[in-house]
Amino acid sequence: MAVERPHIVVVFCTVPDLDVGRKIARLLVERRLAACVNIVPGLTSIYRWQGEIQDDAEVLLVIKARRVMFDELAAVIAAEHPYEVPEVLALKAVECHEPYAEWLAEVTEIS
Numbered sequence: 001m002a003v004e005r006p007h008i009v010v011v012f013c014t015v016p017d018l019d020v021g022r023k024i025a026r027l028l029v030e031r032r033l034a035a036c037v038n039i040v041p042g043l044t045s046i047y048r049w050q051g052e053i054q055d056d057a058e059v060l061l062v063i064k065a066r067r068v069m070f071d072e073l074a075a076v077i078a079a080e081h082p083y084e085v086p087e088v089l090a091l092k093a094v095e096c097h098e099p100y101a102e103w104l105a106e107v108t109e110i111s
Contacts, residue, residue, distance in 0.1 A: 010093060011073065035065065066104070
């Protein structure tokens with residue numbers, strides 16, 4: 001089953017800690033909205049929020065999914081995320097090893 005590579009996205013989402021990251025990651029994979037979620041601890045984010053510069057420890061979720069599922073994936077993250085404005089940023093995959101693309105399509109297919 002060939003998958004058009006532009007239809008694969010990598011989604012970045014920061015969360016406050018590993019527990020929140022695991023909860024969101026598991027939910028996305030269980031619902032077949034993501035093929036895989038990498039949880040990367042040890043991140044420091046510096047950003048402006050409500051007029052102040054913030055410097056916070058966070059965890060990064062790297063989510064591999066189909067672009068067509070992005071809106072539903074983002075809605076699940078927003079519903080489960082403790083932040084008022086969670087980061088949900090998708091980048092189109094320009095290149096992807098074909099066997100990986102096929103696996104991603106298989107495990108995110110909704111029957």
